[in-house]
Amino acid sequence: MANPETSETVAWSRSHLLGIADLEPAEIELLLDTAESFEEVARRPIKKVPTLRGRTVLNLFFEASTRTRSSFELAEKRLSADSLNFSGSGSALSKGETLIDTARNLEAMSPDLVVVRHQHPGVPHLLAERIDAGIINAGDGAHEHPTQALLDAYTIRSHKKTLKGLTVAIVGDIEHSRVVRSNIHLLTKMGSTVRVAGPRTLVPVHMDAMPVEVHHEVESAVEDADVVMMLRVQLERHKRALFPSVREYFRLFGLTEERLSRAKDDVIVMHPGPMNRGVEIDSAVADGPYSVILEQVANGVAVRMAILYLLMAMRGGEA
Numbered sequence: 001m002a003n004p005e006t007s008e009t010v011a012w013s014r015s016h017l018l019g020i021a022d023l024e025p026a027e028i029e030l031l032l033d034t035a036e037s038f039e040e041v042a043r044r045p046i047k048k049v050p051t052l053r054g055r056t057v058l059n060l061f062f063e064a065s066t067r068t069r070s071s072f073e074l075a076e077k078r079l080s081a082d083s084l085n086f087s088g089s090g091s092a093l094s095k096g097e098t099l100i101d102t103a104r105n106l107e108a109m110s111p112d113l114v115v116v117r118h119q120h121p122g123v124p125h126l127l128a129e130r131i132d133a134g135i136i137n138a139g140d141g142a143h144e145h146p147t148q149a150l151l152d153a154y155t156i157r158s159h160k161k162t163l164k165g166l167t168v169a170i171v172g173d174i175e176h177s178r179v180v181r182s183n184i185h186l187l188t189k190m191g192s193t194v195r196v197a198g199p200r201t202l203v204p205v206h207m208d209a210m211p212v213e214v215h216h217e218v219e220s221a222v223e224d225a226d227v228v229m230m231l232r233v234q235l236e237r238h239k240r241a242l243f244p245s246v247r248e249y250f251r252l253f254g255l256t257e258e259r260l261s262r263a264k265d266d267v268i269v270m271h272p273g274p275m276n277r278g279v280e281i282d283s284a285v286a287d288g289p290y291s292v293i294l295e296q297v298a299n300g301v302a303v304r305m306a307i308l309y310l311l312m313a314m315r316g317g318e319a
């Protein structure tokens with residue numbers, strides 16, 4: 001496939017998608033271009049192509065998920081793959097089986113690809129070392145969520161035509177977010193300026209070492225921004241109280257129409273979900289004219305089809 005910016009042929013050569021940190025800009029561009037070619041499948045009367053017929057994809061979700069899990073399942077169905085769904089609760093893990101033993105037993109069923117979400121960082125990398133199937137990271141602890149960053153980039157590119165030269169403000173619980181880490185890697189590789197903002201207790205000190213501007217006021221973060229991405233406050237990961245109250249958080253960091261008016265006139269508002277209305281975002285903004293939050297969800301299917309397709313093609317499984 002040709003990269004339009006360099007006219008060089010770009011080939012996908014990875015067996016796994018473990019994170020964005022290792023990807024080259026040309027690989028990201030290839031993934032986004034491939035997703036574009038799958039987008040029209042959703043507009044067909046019969047939303048299915050035979051690309052992965054006879055291939056098996058195992059969806060291993062050890063943490064709750066609505067969007068990522070259903071998006072992968074739909075992407076697999078649209079590519080005609082056979083899906084096997086497995087969640088941590090209700091499995092033999094709750095009877096003391098180790099993760100590796102569980103994975104080996106599931107591998108005995110010969111899946112071609114494994115999609116994994118786990119509360120501990122590095123689990124997808126461990127599986128990639130131990131089993132033969134291609135591994136896709138669907139979120140590992142607070143480390144990375146590469147498919148979310150790719151669908152975010154796809155959504156931004158579809159509105160702004162390019163990622164280069166944009167200012168993207170990411171506001172919220174930076175400390176506990178895997179989405180922000182994958183987005184920082186991706187957006188800065190592709191030439192965007194990234195601002196992160198949140199209370200000091202929710203922005204890790206090591207953020208200074210990343211190629212981002214750190215803000216502690218939402219107003220300065222969104223000033224003239226092209227994109228405002230709001231993040232959920234992940235109360236379930238907080239080991240102690242990190243701000244006085246939800247009401248106080250919304251007062252200081254919640255995205256309201258008034259705050260959003262500081263951004264560019266053609267700003268888009270994003271959120272990876274799940275969204276807490278009245279905590280990090282006002283309903284008037286979430287449902288307002290600048291919101292592309294549901295587009296993100298729709299785009300996730302085409303992006304995940306592209307990932308499944310490229311990984312399987314690399315494994316010699318292209319239909």
Ligand code: CP
Pocket residue numbers: 064065066067068069139145148272273274
């Ligand atoms: N964006 C995201 O990962 O949502 P889910 O937790 O519902 O998968």
